[in-house]
Amino acid sequence: PSAHFWAAAALRQQRELGDAAKLFATVAERWPDDPKAAEALLAQADCEHEEGEFKTERRVLEKLMTRYPDSNAAQSAKPRLKKK
Numbered sequence: 001p002s003a004h005f006w007a008a009a010a011l012r013q014q015r016e017l018g019d020a021a022k023l024f025a026t027v028a029e030r031w032p033d034d035p036k037a038a039e040a041l042l043a044q045a046d047c048e049h050e051e052g053e054f055k056t057e058r059r060v061l062e063k064l065m066t067r068y069p070d071s072n073a074a075q076s077a078k079p080r081l082k083k084k
Contacts, residue, residue: 001031005040012047021047025060028067038068042076 008023024044028037041064048057061077068074 001027001034001036004030005036008040008043012043017047017051020044021051028063032067038064038071038073041068042073045077045080 004023004027008020008027011020011023021044024040024047027034027040031037041060045057045060045064048060058081061081064077065074065081
């Protein structure tokens with residue numbers, strides 16, 4: 001999971017946002033108990049936002065809040081959801 005997470009982060013740095021979002025989603029789906037899973041969903045939402053995919057961003061943030069409500073990532077997502 002860590003290798004996938006950091007590969008996604010590298011793709012995001014290269015502005016390959018669609019591929020980065022897919023790889024971040026893979027981390028959360030394949031390894032939901034990994035410590036990086038919540039952060040992966042938040043990063044996926046960031047990529048979706050940067051791509052202008054606002055409905056997808058909202059769905060990802062909602063998934064993050066449902067699956068990992070006590071995570072630091074969820075605390076970051078909460079105010080973003082209120083704005084949507």
